Amino acid sequence: xxxxxxxxxxxxxxxxxxxxxxxxxxxxxxxxxxxxxxxxxxxxxxxxxxxxxxxxxxxxxxxxxxxxxxxxxxxxxxxxxxxxxxxxxxxxxxxxxxxxxxxxxxxxxxxxxxxxxxxxxxxxxxxxxxxxxxxxxxxxxxxxxxxxxxxxxxxxxxxxxxxxxxxxxxxxxxxxxxxxxxxxxxxxxxxxxxxxxxxxxxxxxxxxxxxxxxxxxxxxxxxxxxxxxxxxxxxxxxxxxxxxxxxxxxxxxxxxxxxxxxxxxxxxxxxxxxxxxxxxxxxxxxxxxxxxxxxxxxxxxxxxxxxxxxxxxxxxxxxxxxxxxxxxxxxxxxxxxxxxxxxxxxxxxxxxxxxxxxxxxxxxxxxxxxxxxxxxxxxxxxxxxxxxx
Numbered sequence: 001x002x003x004x005x006x007x008x009x010x011x012x013x014x015x016x017x018x019x020x021x022x023x024x025x026x027x028x029x030x031x032x033x034x035x036x037x038x039x040x041x042x043x044x045x046x047x048x049x050x051x052x053x054x055x056x057x058x059x060x061x062x063x064x065x066x067x068x069x070x071x072x073x074x075x076x077x078x079x080x081x082x083x084x085x086x087x088x089x090x091x092x093x094x095x096x097x098x099x100x101x102x103x104x105x106x107x108x109x110x111x112x113x114x115x116x117x118x119x120x121x122x123x124x125x126x127x128x129x130x131x132x133x134x135x136x137x138x139x140x141x142x143x144x145x146x147x148x149x150x151x152x153x154x155x156x157x158x159x160x161x162x163x164x165x166x167x168x169x170x171x172x173x174x175x176x177x178x179x180x181x182x183x184x185x186x187x188x189x190x191x192x193x194x195x196x197x198x199x200x201x202x203x204x205x206x207x208x209x210x211x212x213x214x215x216x217x218x219x220x221x222x223x224x225x226x227x228x229x230x231x232x233x234x235x236x237x238x239x240x241x242x243x244x245x246x247x248x249x250x251x252x253x254x255x256x257x258x259x260x261x262x263x264x265x266x267x268x269x270x271x272x273x274x275x276x277x278x279x280x281x282x283x284x285x286x287x288x289x290x291x292x293x294x295x296x297x298x299x300x301x302x303x304x305x306x307x308x309x310x311x312x313x314x315x316x317x318x319x320x321x322x323x324x325x326x327x328x329x330x331x332x333x334x335x336x337x338x339x340x341x342x343x344x345x346x347x348x349x350x351x352x353x354x355x356x357x358x359x360x361x362x363x364x365x366x367x368x369x370x371x372x373x374x375x376x377x378x379x380x381x382x383x384x385x386x387x388x389x
Contacts (some may be wrong), residue, residue: 009375011324012186013262015367016250023249030245035213040247042252043196049164049255052198055203057248058212061160061182061195062089063241065130068178068197070098072154074127082130082158083113084331084344085352090130091332092146100342102126103333105349110286110297111135111359114351115143122147128154133172134161135328136188136294141175143168152270156159156180158242160195163188164258165294172294173198178208183247188296189254190260191247212241243310264366265295268373272298272362275377280306281384283358297328299360300380309387311358317387318360321379326361 021266027038037375039057047055058064074080076098082090084103094101103120107114111134118129131139148155155176159165162172163181173179178201183194190235199205210218215238215379243251283301287293302311309317318325331352333344347353363376 002034002187009372011326011361011363011366012365014185014190015365017253019253019256023253024246027245027249028355031191032245034244035242036245038105038248038252039129039243042243042248042255043140045252045255046196047202048298049258050198052171052172052173053200054198054202054207056197056205056209056212057073057243057251058197058241059243060089060178060193060241061158061184063212063239064091064180064195064197065089065093065156066239067097067211067241068156068180068204069093069128069202070211071207072095072128072177074099074154076370077122077125078127079125080128080130081118081126081127081132082151083132083334083352084214084349085111085113085134085329085355086158086332087329087330088131088335090132091338094130098125100125100257101332101338103331103338103349106352108351110137111352111355112137112139113144115136115140115147118144119147122151122153126151127152130154130156130158130192131176132158132160133294135297136161136298137163137285137288138162138165138167138172138291145175153176159192160184160187161296162294164262166292168290168305174200177201178204183251183254188265188294189251189258191243191251191254194243194247194251208351210235211238214240216240223233261366262294264368265364266293267292268364269295269298270366272364272377273372276300276380279381279384280381281388288348294371295364298362298364299328299359300362301355302360305379306389307384307387308389309383311360313358314383317383318376318379321375323379324363327356328361329356343389 043055077100080094091101154314157176157179160182178199181196183191215236338344
């Protein structure tokens with residue numbers, strides 16, 4: 001039995017249709033497989049979609065974040081502020097630059113980094129802020145940008161979850177100094193693995209483009225084309241961060257229907273919120289008032305006052321009913337690396353810990369059927385009834 005027809009409801013299932021298959025076949029038949037014309041087209045279309053002046057396709061959001069930090073001049077001894085409630089990549093790229101990741105607690109109401117805590121964490125060594133748009137819901141960017149402006153800091157947005165989303169009428173990708181997107185398999189659009197960087201700054205764009213392919217002079221990929229040349233110049237030590245045309249072909253097909261994919265996720269999120277509102281056992285995520293939500297994740301929080309079991313057991317109960325789920329994320333300060341090397345400890349960021357301890361990411365993906373959504377809702381209702389406190 002195929003995954004699509006299995007009784008198990010997965011946490012995520014990528015929606016790959018004939019458009020993606022045909023696009024990949026076209027690239028295979030072209031004979032150009034690595035970075036080439038499809039990547040260039042993907043960058044151009046993505047820039048137009050977001051309204052960004054410059055877009056650079058790379059092989060992951062991790063690579064995007066790393067290049068962004070390097071372009072902003074982050075180096076040894078610098079400090080970069082970022083949420084403790086984020087994925088490993090957000091913090092590890094700071095360490096690539098031999099800088100110090102300075103963790104910041106979540107807001108009381110939701111998983112986003114707290115702007116007040118950002119300001120309190122600033123020191124004379126602080127050089128940049130990496131806000132992370134958790135689940136696809138944009139952070140309080142006005143407050144964060146104001147703090148950055150007053151303290152002379154760069155803002156690099158971790159937008160791994162937030163395509164396509166907007167904040168007060170502006171697309172994510174046009175607000176901070178640099179914005180980094182993810183096209184990992186579970187993301188709102190996918191290239192399997194991949195990422196995109198957007199910026200309004202042409203100098204940042206040029207440097208990141210050069211650094212993304214071994215530090216070789218601009219348009220190095222054209223050396224194998226009729227208009228290219230075998231001569232090139234290595235300008236500085238760079239990285240192997242380029243996206244391939246095979247991946248870009250999938251990305252172009254996904255990008256063409258990005259609004260439809262987001263609408264489907266939004267419809268599932270709306271149904272979850274509507275039908276779970278009557279259950280005291282689960283707290284639904286807030287709806288943004290001045291932003292559009294990408295709905296990469298739909299995260300409910302278990303109410304410990306309403307259930308006799310905790311989050312971990314709820315996940316096992318869902319699994320026993322054939323329903324997949326996940327947790328986003330284990331805060332960085334709870335991991336061995338951050339405790340051993342940076343001195344962080346459990347209890348230091350109480351809001352993030354409180355959110356984490358109760359969080360469950362429910363299945364939400366464009367190809368999710370009504371029957372699968374019913375299964376998730378029925379499972380949650382049954383758990384809420386059986387284990388009611």
